[in-house]
Amino acid sequence: MAKNKDNFFRSVFLIAAIYDFVLGILFFLFYKSIFSYFNIQLPDYPMYLQMSAAFVIAMGFGYYFVYKNLYRNADLVKLGIVYKIAYSALAIYFYLVSLAHVIFFLLAMVDIIFLALFVSFLSYAKKKN
Numbered sequence: 001m002a003k004n005k006d007n008f009f010r011s012v013f014l015i016a017a018i019y020d021f022v023l024g025i026l027f028f029l030f031y032k033s034i035f036s037y038f039n040i041q042l043p044d045y046p047m048y049l050q051m052s053a054a055f056v057i058a059m060g061f062g063y064y065f066v067y068k069n070l071y072r073n074a075d076l077v078k079l080g081i082v083y084k085i086a087y088s089a090l091a092i093y094f095y096l097v098s099l100a101h102v103i104f105f106l107l108a109m110v111d112i113i114f115l116a117l118f119v120s121f122l123s124y125a126k127k128k129n
Helices: 002-037 046-068 074-096 102-128
Strands: none
Touching: 002 046, 002 102, 046 074, 074 102
């Protein structure tokens, strides 16, 4: 049973790694096309968008490290939780006050799902150790 749960969480972190890595690369390299497609005004200083995208890529690597060794890298999960809370809270707030496009709200919903799974993993890991 524990092996199945370990495999489940390993899959969660592999999916999170791929998701953040791909999302980060897309926004880093193709932000103009993405913003154009969704009819979002380009930022005056795209460097800030690209720096955020680079951070998302870095988080993807972190989730990959967790995938490779769940328990040794549990502190990276805590960092991921902080990141998911920060992004989701800000994206939802800015969407609700009409300062963000719905796509960022939808990405926040995906992050909330990951957030719940990350918290569930930490609870599971704590019981296992």
